[in-house]
Amino acid sequence: MPRAISGISKGARAREVTSDPRWAQLVARVAAADGVFVYSVRTTGVYCRPSCGARAPRPENVAFYTSPSQAEASGFRACKRCKPNEPPASERNAALIAKLCRHIEQSGDAPSLDALASHAGLSVYHLHRLFKQLTGLTPKAYADAHRAKRVRDALTHDSGRDRASVIEAVFGAGFSSTGRFYEASNGVLGMTPTTFRKGGIDMKIRFAIGQCSLGAILVAASDKGVCAILLGDDPDELAHDLERRFPKAQLVGADAPFEALVAKVVGLVEAPSIGLDLPLDVRGTAFQQRVWQALRAIPAGTTVSYAELADRLGAKSAVRAVASACGANALAVAIPCHRVVRTDGALSGYRWGVERKRALLTRESRS
Numbered sequence: 264m265p266r267a268i269s270g271i272s273k274g275a276r277a278r279e280v281t282s283d284p285r286w287a288q289l290v291a292r293v294a295a296a297d298g299v300f301v302y303s304v305r306t307t308g309v310y311c312r313p314s315c316g317a318r319a320p321r322p323e324n325v326a327f328y329t330s331p332s333q334a335e336a337s338g339f340r341a342c343k344r345c346k347p348n349e350p351p352a353s354e355r356n357a358a359l360i361a362k363l364c365r366h367i368e369q370s371g372d373a374p375s376l377d378a379l380a381s382h383a384g385l386s387v388y389h390l391h392r393l394f395k396q397l398t399g400l401t402p403k404a405y406a407d408a409h410r411a412k413r414v415r416d417a418l419t420h421d422s423g424r425d426r427a428s429v430i431e432a433v434f435g436a437g438f439s440s441t442g443r444f445y446e447a448s449n450g451v452l453g454m455t456p457t458t459f460r461k462g463g464i465d466m467k468i469r470f471a472i473g474q475c476s477l478g479a480i481l482v483a484a485s486d487k488g489v490c491a492i493l494l495g496d497d498p499d500e501l502a503h504d505l506e507r508r509f510p511k512a513q514l515v516g517a518d519a520p521f522e523a524l525v526a527k528v529v530g531l532v533e534a535p536s537i538g539l540d541l542p543l544d545v546r547g548t549a550f551q552q553r554v555w556q557a558l559r560a561i562p563a564g565t566t567v568s569y570a571e572l573a574d575r576l577g578a579k580s581a582v583r584a585v586a587s588a589c590g591a592n593a594l595a596v597a598i599p600c601h602r603v604v605r606t607d608g609a610l611s612g613y614r615w616g617v618e619r620k621r622a623l624l625t626r627e628s629r630s
Contacts, residue, residue, distance in 0.1 A: 273323040280322040288313050289325070297351045301328050303339040310334035315345035359383060360397045363390075364405065373406035395577050404549045468509055471517035471525045472498045475532045477619045481505060482525045483514075488542030492528055492595045494615040508593065531596050536563035536627050539597045547591065550581075554588035561602045564627040568606045590614050596623065 280286050288296040296313035303310040305324040310331065311317060328334040331341065331348045341348040349355070363383055367374060374382070379402055380390040394402050468490065470483035475494075481501040483491040491508065493501045505514065517525065524541065531539045545555060557575055561567055567575075573585045589600040590612065601620045605611055613620035 277321070277323040280325050280327075283327065285313070285327050286322060286325070290319055292316070294351075294353070297347075299329075301331055301334050301347045302326065303328065303334050303337065308339055309342045310339040310347060311342040312345040312347045312351075315342055315347075317342065317344055356393055357397060360394055363394065363402070364398070367402065367406050373403065376402055397580055398550075398578070400550055400553070404553075407549060466509065466512040467515055468505075468512045469515045469517060469521050470502075470505060471521060472501055473525060473529065475529045477532055477615075477622060480529060480532065482528045484521070484524065485544045487544040489524070489528070489539075489594065489597065490544035490546065491593045492597055493593065494532075494595050494619060528597075532623075534626065535596050535599065535601075535623050538563075541597075543594060543597060545594070545598070547588070550584065551588040551591055554585055555592060555594075555598045558589070558592070558598050558600055558602065561599060563599075563602075566602050566604045566608075566624065568608075569603055569612075570606055572603055586612060599623075602627075 285296070285300055285302070289302055292314045294314040299313070301310045301312060302320075303326045304320040305326070306320070310328065326337070328337070335341075335348075350358075363379060366379070366382060376387055376391060379394075380387045383390055385393070391401065394400075394405070398405055466485060468483050468485050470481060470491070472479060472481045474480065477494055478496050479494070479498045479501055481491065481493040481495075481498070481504075482489065483493075483505055491505055493504055495501050495504075527539065527541060545552060547555065553576060554572070557572060569582050569586050569589070570579070573579055573582045576585065578585070586603075589603055592598050592600045592614070595601075595615055601613060601623045603612075610617050610620050610624075
């Protein structure tokens with residue numbers, strides 16, 4: 264049995280416990296305190312995590328311990344609800360979702376949501392919510408993204424072979440037919456598989472470099488739409504950046520019609536609140552595209568934090584991944600990553616420089 268508390272009145276004991284900072288964390292069920300201490304309840308004989316959902320105990324019955332082993336040495340047993348002698352729920356959930364990700368990656372066909380839930384021992388609803396919370400994607404979107412990666416990797420490795428290698432890559436990635444793949448090829452690769460395999464060698468990308476109030480600006484467009492809007496100080500470096508993105512594409516200098524498109528983009532930079540009524544050729548992973556879509560939904564003249572943006576995507580724990588996706592954006596202003604700030608409101612992390620970010624936000628606030 265747990266050791267009895269003796270030699271002290273209930274009132275004095277209650278005052279002693281409630282004056283301990285850990286009591287406030289217990290009452291508030293602060294998850295961040297899990298792993299820092301556990302508390303025991305004399306009347307039930309159990310010890311719990313600070314975040315345990317059980318009813319708050321009376322303070323005179325509580326004792327604090329720095330570890331589960333200390334509580335057990337005093338005769339208390341682990342709570343079956345919060346399982347304080349096991350890793351925190353966040354760690355267990357992360358390990359479970361990581362296993363499911365490996366399971367998806369190793370499956371020939373994308374497992375159904377029901378199959379994944381059965382594999383994990385969870386309800387379909389709980390699995391879907393937990394998977395999206397920790398990865399930022401639904402299980403289906405994760406499977407699609409991994410399948411796309413397998414196709415890209417296979418086509419890259421087979422770049423010197425014939426059409427048969429494309430078919431092998433398609434079936435090897437889990438597509439049930441070549442027809443299904445070709446229907447989705449633009450979304451998976453951003454181009455046809457043959458063009459992708461050749462490193463974009465058959466692509467024609469028109470571009471122009473000019474000047475705007477924020478410095479040098481490069482605008483590039485494929486047949487699908489504007490694929491790059493880059494800002495900087497050095498026009499040559501902007502051109503090299505475009506070459507790195509499309510190493511084997513045919514880069515063509517601007518003609519008169521294209522100059523009109525460039526003028527619209529420059530107008531967007533000068534007055535970002537007007538928006539850009541032009542088709543965009545947006546290329547990125549499934550998660551990046553979700554982030555970029557959320558960025559375009561932020562009204563001009565307003566800002567959100569990286570944490571708020573992650574929350575809007577249903578991925579509270581993916582703040583760093585959201586920030587990384589913002590940094591990977593190649594369509595300055597058109598996809599307004601400048602509207603994302605730190606939690607304290609400070610400006611940071613803008614790919615084209617904090618001063619440009621400040622200038623864009625100032626312009627939007629005045630319109």
